Amino acid sequence: MKISRVLSASLVALPLALSFAASDVQAQTQLSRNEIVNSLQGAQNKAEINAADVRAQALQNIHQFPGDNATTSLPISAQLARLRQFNVEITFDFDSDRIRPESYETIGVIADALHTPYLWGQIFFVVGHTDAKGKREYNLKLSQRRADAIREALVTTFFVPPEQLEAIGLGEEQLRDPSNPDGAINRRVQLINVGF
Secondary structure, eight states: OOSSSSSSSOOOOSSSSOOBBBBBTOOOOOOHHHHHHHHOOOOOOOSSSHHHHHHHHHHHHHSOOSSSSOOOTTTTHHHHHHHEEOOEEEETTTTOOOBOOOGGGHHHEEEEEEETTGGGEEEEEEEEOOOOSEEEEEEEEHHHHHHHHHHHHHHHTTOOGGGGGEEOOTTTTOOSSTTSSSGGGOOOOOOOOOOO
C-alpha cells in the first residue's frame, strides 16, 4: 500500500532517480532515447556492488533499526548515489506490480536506449523505493515486485538481455527526502548503471 499507482519524475541532473508520483492521472514524462543514454553512459568499470548484498542490507536495516520509519541510510547508499542513473515515470495499478498499459511506451524507450552500442554489455540495477506509509517489510516486498515487473517487461517484451538487468526492492530504507518520509518524492525506482 505504500507505493501509489504512479511511478514518476522527470529527468534532472545527475545523480538521477526514477520516481513514483502521488497522482494516478498524471501524464507520463516524455523521454527520449538520447536523454536516457546520456544519463547512463560513462561507466568505466563494474562497480563492486552485489544486488543480493543491497537487498540484504535493506532487510537487515529493518531488523536492526525497528520502528514505523527507517531512521538510518543504508551503508551502500553513498556508493549508489555516485553511479550513473536517471528518472522516469511508470504507472502501476494501486497496491500492485501490474504495469499499466500507458507505461509500455516509456519502457520501450528505456529498452531502445539499453540496445544502443553505448550501453551494450553494461549491467543495470532496477531499484524500487517507497515512501514511509505502511509497514516497512510490506513496502520492501512491494518495491521488489515492481522492480521485478519492470525488469521482466524489459526482458520479455523488449528483448533486453536478462544478464544486463538486476531488480532490487529497497522499500523505504533509502528515502530521498528523510525530512518528509511520507512524501511522493520518496516513491521512486532508479535505473543505475553499475558498469561492465
